[in-house]
Amino acid sequence: MKQEGFLRTDSRNGDFQKLVQLLDADLAERDGEETAFYSQYNGISQLRHCIVYWVDGVAVGCGAFKRFDEQSVEVKRMYVDPKMRGKGIASKILKTLEAWARELGFTNIVLETGLRQPEAIGLYKKNGYAVTANYPPYVGVENSVCFKKKIGQ
Numbered sequence: 001m002k003q004e005g006f007l008r009t010d011s012r013n014g015d016f017q018k019l020v021q022l023l024d025a026d027l028a029e030r031d032g033e034e035t036a037f038y039s040q041y042n043g044i045s046q047l048r049h050c051i052v053y054w055v056d057g058v059a060v061g062c063g064a065f066k067r068f069d070e071q072s073v074e075v076k077r078m079y080v081d082p083k084m085r086g087k088g089i090a091s092k093i094l095k096t097l098e099a100w101a102r103e104l105g106f107t108n109i110v111l112e113t114g115l116r117q118p119e120a121i122g123l124y125k126k127n128g129y130a131v132t133a134n135y136p137p138y139v140g141v142e143n144s145v146c147f148k149k150k151i152g153q
Contacts, residue, residue: 003054006053006054008050009051010048011047011050013052015059016044016077019079024042049065049073055084060081060083061079062093063094065097065100072107072109072110073110074112075097091123094124095127107150108148108151109129110146110147112135113147114144127149130149
């Protein structure tokens with residue numbers, strides 16, 4: 001029987017931490033010298049709302065969100081193992097994060113990704129996110145693309 005599913009957790013989860021290390025390595029390769037700028041906004045110690053996704057008992061994807069303002073959360077640390085991409089896992093993680101944020105009373109989601117991550121841009125557009133003006137601290141950052149989606153009333 002296939003062991004597949006989600007775990008709601010926080011950033012202390014070991015599987016979440018391992019997946020974030022893989023994400024950081026991938027981003028360092030893509031962003032090169034800009035990695036230090038982005039890294040300062042991607043710490044995980046304060047993340048209280050994290051998702052880990054398993055297939056066949058192996059953690060293959062993750063995502064998280066944190067409060068952005070009274071009505072909004074910001075999606076952070078989205079990652080799927082490259083061997084598992086193209087199977088809809090990232091969309092499942094995103095939808096699970098949206099549902100969790102809605103349960104907590106939030107009505108909007110914002111997020112930032114980079115031009116060097118075309119897969120991420122495609123994912124967010126496919127899931128109903130619209131490009132929006134870059135929000136702080138990404139204002140004026142050429143590589144950054146910010147998105148927003150309404151998830152509730």
